[in-house]
Amino acid sequence: MERKVVLEIQGLSKYFGGIRAINNIDLKLFENEIIGIVGDNGAGKSTLTKTISGIYRKNAGQIRINGKEVEINNPCDERKYGIETVYQEQGVIPILNAASNIFLGREKFQKNILGRFFKFIDDKYMKKETEKLLDSLDIKLKDSNSEVYNLSGGQRQSIVIGRAVYWGGKILIFDEPTNNLGIKQERRALGLIKKLRDDFKISIIIISHNIEHIIQLVDRIIILRNGEKVGERIKHETDGHEIVSMITGVMK
Structure with missing residues (x-):
C-alpha cells in the first residue's frame, strides 16, 4: 500500500541579500512518520523550518500539503493547513x-x-x-x-x-526539542514525540544537533550542509558515524 505524502517541498530556496540560506531543497514527509533534519550551525535547518512555517517567505520553490500546492506567508497560514511549530524558546x-x-x-x-x-x-x-x-x-x-x-x-x-x-x-515541527532539558526530561520529551506519532497519527519533523536522539527517534534523516540537502538516509540503514561524516563533508 502506497503511503500518503502529507507534506512535500520542491526546490525550496530562501535568500538574504546575496546569501543563500537554503537552496533548492526537496523533501517529503509521509503520514504517521518522523523525519529528522540535521546539519552543522549555519547549515540551513532553522531557515528551512521557518520558511515552511511562514516566518520567512520563500524566494523559490513549492510547498504541497496533502498533494495540494499552498502558499504559506505567515504563521496563520501555517495553522490553517494543520502545521504547528514548537520552537526551542518555548512559546x-x-x-x-x-x-x-x-x-x-x-x-x-x-x-x-x-x-x-x-x-x-x-x-x-x-x-x-x-x-x-x-x-x-x-x-x-x-x-x-x-x-x-x-x-x-x-x-x-x-x-x-x-x-x-x-x-x-497534523504536522508538527520541533526545533531542538531536547535543548536545555535534563536527562529525565529528555526521555519524557522523546517518549511524548513517539506517542504523537503512534497514538495520535501525527507526522513530525525534528531539527536537532543531537544525533543520538535523532537515530533512536526518527524514521528517516535529511542531512543539510551549507544550505543544501546533501543526503537522505533511512534510520536502520545508517549510523551516527555516517551521519556525522555527511554533516561535516568528511566522508570515511
Whole structure:
C-alpha cells in the first residue's frame, strides 16, 4: 500500500541579500512518520523550518500539503493547513497557567450575556479541556492552575505540544526539542514525540544537533550542509558515524 505524502517541498530556496540560506531543497514527509533534519550551525535547518512555517517567505520553490500546492506567508497560514511549530524558546507566557497558555489567542468566552457582550472568559471550560488534553498525552502537572513559571522546562514544552495537538496540528515541527532539558526530561520529551506519532497519527519533523536522539527517534534523516540537502538516509540503514561524516563533508 502506497503511503500518503502529507507534506512535500520542491526546490525550496530562501535568500538574504546575496546569501543563500537554503537552496533548492526537496523533501517529503509521509503520514504517521518522523523525519529528522540535521546539519552543522549555519547549515540551513532553522531557515528551512521557518520558511515552511511562514516566518520567512520563500524566494523559490513549492510547498504541497496533502498533494495540494499552498502558499504559506505567515504563521496563520501555517495553522490553517494543520502545521504547528514548537520552537526551542518555548512559546508560553510564564505568568499564565496551563489552560490560559493552551487557549492563548483563542480563548473560549462564556455563552451568557457576559461572554457575548463583555468577553468574559470561560475559565471552567478551558480548565476542563486542558485537563482532558494533558491526561490524553500522559502529561502530569501537580496543579494545572499554577502559573507556568513554576513548571520545569519539560513541563512547559509539554504545554506547547499540547496546544499544538489541541488546535488540530497534523504536522508538527520541533526545533531542538531536547535543548536545555535534563536527562529525565529528555526521555519524557522523546517518549511524548513517539506517542504523537503512534497514538495520535501525527507526522513530525525534528531539527536537532543531537544525533543520538535523532537515530533512536526518527524514521528517516535529511542531512543539510551549507544550505543544501546533501543526503537522505533511512534510520536502520545508517549510523551516527555516517551521519556525522555527511554533516561535516568528511566522508570515511
